[in-house]
Amino acid sequence: DAGITQSPRYKITETGRQVTLMCHQTWSHSYMFWYRQDLGHGLRLIYYSAAADITDKGEVPDGYVVSRSKTENFPLTLESATRSQTSVYFCASSESQGQGRGYTFGSGTRLTVV
Amino acid sequence: AQSVTQPDIHITVSEGASLELRCNYSYGATPYLFWYVQSPGQGLQLLLKYFSGDTLVQGIKGFEAEFKRSQSSFNLRKPSVHWSDAAEYFCAVGAGAGKSTFGDGTTLTVKP
Numbered sequence: 001d002a003g004i005t006q007s008p009r010y011k012i013t014e015t016g017r018q019v020t021l022m023c024h025q026t027w028s029h030s031y032m033f034w035y036r037q038d039l040g041h042g043l044r045l046i047y048y049s050a051a052a053d054i055t056d057k058g059e060v061p062d063g064y065v066v067s068r069s070k071t072e073n074f075p076l077t078l079e080s081a082t083r084s085q086t087s088v089y090f091c092a093s094s095e096s097q098g099q100g101r102g103y104t105f106g107s108g109t110r111l112t113v114v
Numbered sequence: 115a116q117s118v119t120q121p122d123i124h125i126t127v128s129e130g131a132s133l134e135l136r137c138n139y140s141y142g143a144t145p146y147l148f149w150y151v152q153s154p155g156q157g158l159q160l161l162l163k164y165f166s167g168d169t170l171v172q173g174i175k176g177f178e179a180e181f182k183r184s185q186s187s188f189n190l191r192k193p194s195v196h197w198s199d200a201a202e203y204f205c206a207v208g209a210g211a212g213k214s215t216f217g218d219g220t221t222l223t224v225k226p
Contacts, residue, residue: 031212042204042218043158050212058213090157094212102148103214105157 006091006106013081013113021076021109023091031094032074033103034058034066036087043090049074081113116141116207120217127195128225135190135220137205146208147188149179152219153201161203164188175199200224 004025013019025032030051035043045058047066055066063085065077078085088110092103117140127133139145146165150158162173169181179190188205202221206214 033213035216040218043216045213045215048213092158102160102163102208103150103158105150105159107157108155 004091004093004104004106006089006109008109009107011109011111013078013111015082015113016080019078019081019111021078021089021091021111023074023076023106025072025074025091025093025104027093027095027104028071029093029095029104030071032068033092033094034064034074034076035090035092036060037090037108038087046076046089078111081111083113085111086113087111116145116209116215118205118207118215118217120203120205120220122220123218124221124223126223126225129197130194133190133192133195133199133222135203135205135222137188137190137217138186139188139205139207140186141207141209146214147179147181148206148208148214149173149177149188149190150204150206150216151175151201152204158204161190165208195222195224197224197226 007022033048034046037043044060049055049068052071088108090108091106095101119138148163149161152158162171164171164181172178202219204219205217208214
């Protein structure tokens, strides 16, 4: 099915481990985004990408790394997971005229760091 | 920098009653404005968007929103709420490079 797919849906990891959250979209949208959702904080932008090989920091990038070698994939890596990174992570994509189109969101990854 | 405020954390309405969710934004230019809905355990779904033209915009699921520049508001409305409308609602303002800033959300509970 066409759309935006996040994997895994649920992940439990230990403090200090590296973990990668995957995001794949089938529309060839130029823009892709990673947000985290925490109670009381709404959605906060971690990283975004305007095209393949173009990425930039958002509001809360510390402790995260992204790459975008192909238009359709935008993985998010936690280099050394901390408990404060326990959250629900959402990937989103948008067409080239991103400002006016709004986002299409994935279903999210619930990450627990123990 | 742009910002969005949703003053109501939680709203409860009876089924069949009208609904208005408030959103105030801060942005230096003409904003792109959005409303999204999130059902439990799901991602966000775009309800409607505004950039220019008619200040009253229609969206999916029977929702509408009105842009009021003088009040920096973009309130979401529905004339008659259904039990399936219970969800969390997010207002967002579009910024440069396609980025959006989201409010903290309003949780809607619908009483039978």
